[in-house]
Amino acid sequence: MAKVLKEAAITTRQARQRLPAGLHWRGIDPDVHLGYRKGKRGGVWLVRWRHGKGYRQTPLGTADDALGEGTLDFNAAVRAGRDAVEAARAETKAAADGPTLTVRLAVEVYIAERNARDSRRKGRDVQSDAGYRLTRYIVGQEAKGKRKAIPATPLASVALHAMQESDLAAWRAGLPASLKATTLQRLINDLKAALNGAYAANRNRLNPTFPAVVKNGLRAEAGDGDEAVPLARDNQILSDTQVACLLKAAREIDVEDHWEGDLFRLVVVLAATGARFSQVARMRVRDVQRTHGRLMVPVSRKGKGKSGSVPVPVGADVLEALLPAGTGRQGEAPLLERWRNKQVPGSIRWERVGRGPWKAAAEMVRPWQLIRDRAEMPDVIPYALRHSSIVRGIRANLPIRLVAALHDTSVQMIERHYGRWIADGLEELAARAVIPLVPSEGGNVVRLAKRQ
Template identity: 30%
Template sequence: MPRRIRSSILETRTARLKLAPQRKPYWITVAPGISLGYRRNAGPGAWNVRAADGAGGNWIKSFALADDREDADGATVLDFWQAADKAKQLARGTDADAGRPSTVDEALTDYAADLAVRGASAGNANHPRHHLTPGLLSKPVSMLTVKEMQRWRNDLVVGGIRAATVNRMGKSLKAALNLAASHDDRITNAKAWTVGLAALPEDDDTESNIVLSDDQRRDVVTCAYAISAEFGIYVEVHAATGARSGQIALLDVGDLHLGKEPRLLVPSSLKGRNRRTRTRKPMPITASLARRLKALAAGRGASEPLLLMNSQERWKTNKHRWPFAAAAKAARLPEGATIYALRHTAITRALLAGAPVRLVASSFDTSVAMIERTYSRFIADHGDAQMRRALFDIDATVEGNVISMR
């Protein structure tokens, strides 16, 4: 029979009320690696659990009031022995109601599984994991603070990672932590990541803001075809549609519509908190691209992938990085250009061509607010010709109606 936990200072309310109030709890060990703490307050005290996190640290959680002023009810007010049992259950993850608090590592794992179920890339969850310290990964989400989240973000920048990359990792980490909070009502410290991982200012010359000329787009597509036919058509579809890599990877043979006005039905992403259903929106393509895609898809069913890697598998969103870097170098694109520059270029060119902002936002699966926030400041850099047509020139002459100046 296990030995009953005893403590002369915590067992009874009489003994506990003699303790001096202090910020730190009075601790006793109730099992290996598990301690029960009592924090003496002006009113009833509070029970706390402290458990080892497996990485040289520990986590602490307050879970109930002590029976200092009223009798224990076994739920929100606990006596000493009830608190000791509850502390062990919480630390071991055997509590039926609460369970062990989720760690950051577990939150990222759950987020990756959620992304996979929704047809999105699990890489968004794995990217920040590679840059988190063991201490942060093993820390319960409910114990995160603004200061440590902010320190982690700032250290990445100091270490040479660009602000745009840090912001992308921050978005993924925040999404994982928000998902954990939605599953556990005890996680009430969302301020830790909403404030601590606030977006950093990004330089205008990041890779996502590179706008390519038509010649540069032709060159990089040509260089991609030189690498392989599969990679060439993949990059050409990127350039033609401006879609994200994740959307292009989901294209099926049935999404190709031929005829006088050929088009691709591009699957939407599931970006946005309230988006749960994937839709498909038509994107016009040239007749020549349509013919190449038709020949490529010959013999395959409508539900089979339209674009295949060399391995004859559906494209994965992270498989284009190294070959595109080689194609970009061969095409002499600006330094730092990634495949995302093709999307940025397509959106910028559509706006410069006079397409309504709402139509551009809908066609490229984004929002009007995002278009205005991200692209309006770059339009002026590439719209000189359009603006020059509207210039007023007092010295200009109008044929048949010449006005002489004094």
């Protein structure tokens, strides 16, 4: 028969003063007891809980017998005791379920998934951008060749079942102040995805409050304002004349470097649709719908559960430029292709080995440099074609929701990045509603009789 706990009066300072020296217990939960050990100069709190056939116990802190600052009263000791028992039981459960899940393990699994995904898309083994960021700022890396070692951060060794918001906040506070706002946001998004992915795969091993810990621990800080948002720069909003100048330069470079129309058609589609490179690279021959005067642009891979295409109206000139890419080809074939070259063994000569779709935006770096030099626009980037397409729609007074849908983005992102041009367009609309209100002197104006 189990022994009945003999509870002591330890709830108040006065009651504890009347107790003899020694250890006294009081139940606070089933199988959990709060202990008070009285000595000659005060007492300390501890907690014990049932573990198998016996008990485990751990100290909590000093009782408030003499001092109030830095000590625990009875109620605070009860809360500390329950927290300690919950943490210990979670530790025991995590150990029983298998190897301890840590931030390092979650991040490494996520890096492997991202690397595999990017390798499939590019057709070769590559390390993803997320892999570079998470390796550098969380899990670290060993020295190899001329590459210096990077130590892991303390966050990497934190167990997921014991992770607190303070752990994430401390990691974020320790990041270099020189880190660009865009890089910081991508890094935080990668870490969120890694932790949330670990929770989805191990729900039975982690606390249901884990997603809230991740969300609150990595939320935007009070100092994060609009200045941290990478807004579209003025010099990247191109006029129609400047876009035409870039297209003219693209056609010339295409001819001079024997691209056979591949480079020119790529730039034409980017300018006409305002889509991202990753979207137009996945377009098929069937996505050119001449009878409807539109291109069907695949949605981006951002977000979850997205599929299908976005219909984007284009002019007859764009359809005419794309005609050679679709003539005599199957509808499932990639619309935009380029020649692949291979260096002849033992020679500096390169030869063409076949055609294939554009794979990565990096393939545009060299020809784009030539294009912007020819157009005498040395600072323009390919993404300027997307910026300009969005602003062109805003200036045409298209509904913001329609502009967002055509460019596969959200109204919130349009308003955040292009707010200035939205305001200019609304001001122009408001100006059209202005009518003369003040009567002019003379003419057909009838003066009202004055009040007596």
